[in-house]
Amino acid sequence: MRDRRRNQESEKRRQRSQGQRRIGVMGGTFDPIHHGHLVAASEVMDRFNLEQVVFVPAATQPFKAGREVAPAEHRYLMTVIATASNNRFTVSRVDIDRGGLSYTYETLRQLHAEDPEVEWYFITGADALESILEWKNAPELFELAHIIGVTRPGHVLGKAELPADSVSLLEIPALAISSSDCRERIRTGKPIWYLVPDGVVQYIEKYGLYR
Incomplete structure (x- = not known):
C-alpha cells in the first residue's frame, strides 16, 4: 500500500511538473563548503532544469552527531560567501534556526509547507x-522530493532497493574534493586555495578554523 501511494505521488509530481517551479535543496554540514558542492549544484540545476538551488547547512547531522564541527554560524556564513556570486543559489537557515538534529524529512516537510506548489529536488552525495x-521517515522523503545522488567518478552504487522513479544519479568529476580532506590540509598547514572559494579561504584564515 505504501509503495502504491509513493508511486501515485511520483506520478502526480510528474504530471504537475510541466510549468511548475523546480527548486533544488542541497543539505549538508558544509564544513567547509568547497567547489565540489558548487559544481554539483550547478550541474544538477542545469540537468534537471531547476530555477534555483537552496543550500541548507545542518545544525547537527544525525549520522555525524558527536563529531567536532565548526559552529553553525561559521558554516552558514561560509556558505553565504561561497554562493554569493550566483544569483540562482540561495542559503536557508531552516535547519540552523530549528536547532537540534537536522533531519532531511523535517527540512523538506517545512519547505514543502511553505511553498507546496514547488517541485522539490533534494541533492545529496551518492554515498549517503x-x-x-535508515533516515527518519525515509518512505515519506520520496513523496516530498525527487532525490538526486551526485557521485564521484568511479563510485558504484547499488540502488535496487530505492524507488527508481524517485531517485536519479549524476556523476560530478569535481566531487573528488571533500570537506574532510580540506580540513586535514588546514590542520597540516597545506593550502586549500582553488579547492575552496577564495572568500571562504579568507574567512577560515580570519577565524582560525580547523586548526
Whole structure:
C-alpha cells in the first residue's frame, strides 16, 4: 500500500511538473563548503532544469552527531560567501534556526509547507543514498522530493532497493574534493586555495578554523 501511494505521488509530481517551479535543496554540514558542492549544484540545476538551488547547512547531522564541527554560524556564513556570486543559489537557515538534529524529512516537510506548489529536488552525495532507507521517515522523503545522488567518478552504487522513479544519479568529476580532506590540509598547514572559494579561504584564515 505504501509503495502504491509513493508511486501515485511520483506520478502526480510528474504530471504537475510541466510549468511548475523546480527548486533544488542541497543539505549538508558544509564544513567547509568547497567547489565540489558548487559544481554539483550547478550541474544538477542545469540537468534537471531547476530555477534555483537552496543550500541548507545542518545544525547537527544525525549520522555525524558527536563529531567536532565548526559552529553553525561559521558554516552558514561560509556558505553565504561561497554562493554569493550566483544569483540562482540561495542559503536557508531552516535547519540552523530549528536547532537540534537536522533531519532531511523535517527540512523538506517545512519547505514543502511553505511553498507546496514547488517541485522539490533534494541533492545529496551518492554515498549517503546507501543509507537513506535508515533516515527518519525515509518512505515519506520520496513523496516530498525527487532525490538526486551526485557521485564521484568511479563510485558504484547499488540502488535496487530505492524507488527508481524517485531517485536519479549524476556523476560530478569535481566531487573528488571533500570537506574532510580540506580540513586535514588546514590542520597540516597545506593550502586549500582553488579547492575552496577564495572568500571562504579568507574567512577560515580570519577565524582560525580547523586548526
